Amino acid sequence: MTDRSLDEGTPGYGARAGWTREQASRIERSDDTVAPIIYPPEDDQVPEVHIWDTWFLRTRDGTLAEVDGHRVCFSLTAPSDLLPGKRHDVATIRCFYSPDGRTWHDAGPVFEAPLGQRQWAGSALYDGGDVYVYYTAAGEDGADDLTYTQRIVGASGGTIDTGDGFSLEGPWTHHELLCPDGERYEREDQSRGMIYTFRDPWFFEDPATGETCLLFEANTPVPEGSDACGGDPAQQEFNGSIGVARSPSGDPLEWELADPLLDAVCVNQELERPHVVYRDGLYYLFVSSHLHTFAPGLEGFDALYGFVAEELHGDYVPLNDSGLVVTNPENAPFQSYSWMAFPHDDEVLVQSFFNYFDFDGGTLDEIAHLPESEQMRRFGGTLAPTIRVAVDGTRTRIRGTLGHWEIPKDGEALPPTDSELIRRGRGRDRGGYVTGTRED
Numbered sequence: 001m002t003d004r005s006l007d008e009g010t011p012g013y014g015a016r017a018g019w020t021r022e023q024a025s026r027i028e029r030s031d032d033t034v035a036p037i038i039y040p041p042e043d044d045q046v047p048e049v050h051i052w053d054t055w056f057l058r059t060r061d062g063t064l065a066e067v068d069g070h071r072v073c074f075s076l077t078a079p080s081d082l083l084p085g086k087r088h089d090v091a092t093i094r095c096f097y098s099p100d101g102r103t104w105h106d107a108g109p110v111f112e113a114p115l116g117q118r119q120w121a122g123s124a125l126y127d128g129g130d131v132y133v134y135y136t137a138a139g140e141d142g143a144d145d146l147t148y149t150q151r152i153v154g155a156s157g158g159t160i161d162t163g164d165g166f167s168l169e170g171p172w173t174h175h176e177l178l179c180p181d182g183e184r185y186e187r188e189d190q191s192r193g194m195i196y197t198f199r200d201p202w203f204f205e206d207p208a209t210g211e212t213c214l215l216f217e218a219n220t221p222v223p224e225g226s227d228a229c230g231g232d233p234a235q236q237e238f239n240g241s242i243g244v245a246r247s248p249s250g251d252p253l254e255w256e257l258a259d260p261l262l263d264a265v266c267v268n269q270e271l272e273r274p275h276v277v278y279r280d281g282l283y284y285l286f287v288s289s290h291l292h293t294f295a296p297g298l299e300g301f302d303a304l305y306g307f308v309a310e311e312l313h314g315d316y317v318p319l320n321d322s323g324l325v326v327t328n329p330e331n332a333p334f335q336s337y338s339w340m341a342f343p344h345d346d347e348v349l350v351q352s353f354f355n356y357f358d359f360d361g362g363t364l365d366e367i368a369h370l371p372e373s374e375q376m377r378r379f380g381g382t383l384a385p386t387i388r389v390a391v392d393g394t395r396t397r398i399r400g401t402l403g404h405w406e407i408p409k410d411g412e413a414l415p416p417t418d419s420e421l422i423r424r425g426r427g428r429d430r431g432g433y434v435t436g437t438r439e440d
């Protein structure tokens with residue numbers, strides 16, 4: 001990467017950097033960005049629940065925590081006999097643990113009395129033996145009907161006991177940490193868009209500066225009559241942003257809103273589950289987004305998008321010129337979603353959940369028109385194969401995959417990819433089907 005490419009960050013509307021329509025118009029599938037097709041796992045490790053958005057227990061420096069030999073993750077879950085499309089309305093955070101990063105066990109629902117009508121995505125910090133779980137309280141407590149208000153909450157008081165197996169215990173205290181201010185971050189009553197967002201808190205401590213941050217998904221207020229997007233009101237409704245709050249003291253429960261890291265006004269409405277991977281002195285900022293949340297005139301995919309900058313606060317430029325990092329194949333465009341990248345040696349690994357497979361419809365909405373039995377059959381509801389990505393400056397490339405829900409230990413050597421084996425003369429028969437790994 002030349003310095004010049006990092007100078008090309010473009011200003012946002014309320015953020016220092018913006019994802020522009022011109023950049024997003026370059027989104028297209030390529031060998032470097034399309035993940036292999038996913039087949040259902042041989043056995044569903046946790047058949048009693050649908051599992052989707054997932055995050056790992058991490059220490060302050062971002063490393064995956066290892067608690068007495070266990071890796072720990074948290075997922076949004078719902079009973080597996082529920083129609084998958086209804087899962088967001090009843091989402092419950094559960095904890096899972098694994099002794100080897102391959103076999104995962106259910107430690108049960110994390111909270112007895114969380115805030116909100118249901119809980120959406122977040123992150124988790126392991127700090128000196130204390131567990132903090134950040135989450136989105138969705139809906140108003142006590143309201144009869146389902147509402148879509150979103151607040152960012154931090155739960156403190158968790159500890160892990162491995163004396164007799166594994167348990168994550170409270171008592172938890174739930175702290176409402178952040179609400180939108182209406183200036184940097186849109187409130188629900190200001191929203192003109194399709195899907196309002198103020199959610200998905202993600203803890204990050206900047207290794208270079210020591211700054212303690214909480215990233216989140218939000219929207220930038222665009223007042224009616226604004227000249228944003230050439231004054232086009234239809235495009236102005238698409239106003240996704242990546243928000244950030246700072247903790248001046250480093251206290252995991254004290255936050256002050258700061259200016260957004262990036263916005264996508266006129267481009268995309270939902271920049272979901274923002275998170276950062278720090279490597280080679282650069283900040284790689286990732287989000288998941290949907291085909292249907294791009295503004296009129298733009299075409300994207302359900303995909304992991306990414307940006308890179310020399311400082312956490314910007315200026316960000318899109319990876320691979322457009323922002324596209326990992327997407328699903330054309331014949332299975334919704335096979336996975338909600339990607340989360342994390343560093344592993346000199347690679348970046350990406351976990352996501354196995355969404356709708358054996359389905360090549362044009363939009364996710366078409367799923368709802370299938371018979372209920374088909375909606376159930378085609379929903380993965382577990383973790384997808386972990387994807388291996390090579391990252392170099394502003395470029396990324398899919399190298400291969402690991403198994404469903406395979407999360408190697410920090411420092412654990414990964415197997416050679418197919419092309420590495422072939423180079424060493426130990427490849428499989430090239431005429432036959434080669435496993436899901438992609439060429440190097």
Ligand code: FRU
Nearest residue numbers: 053088120121200272273338
């Ligand atoms: C992404 C997402 C998150 C949200 C959750 C709700 O998959 O939309 O932004 O927290 O799903 O289920």
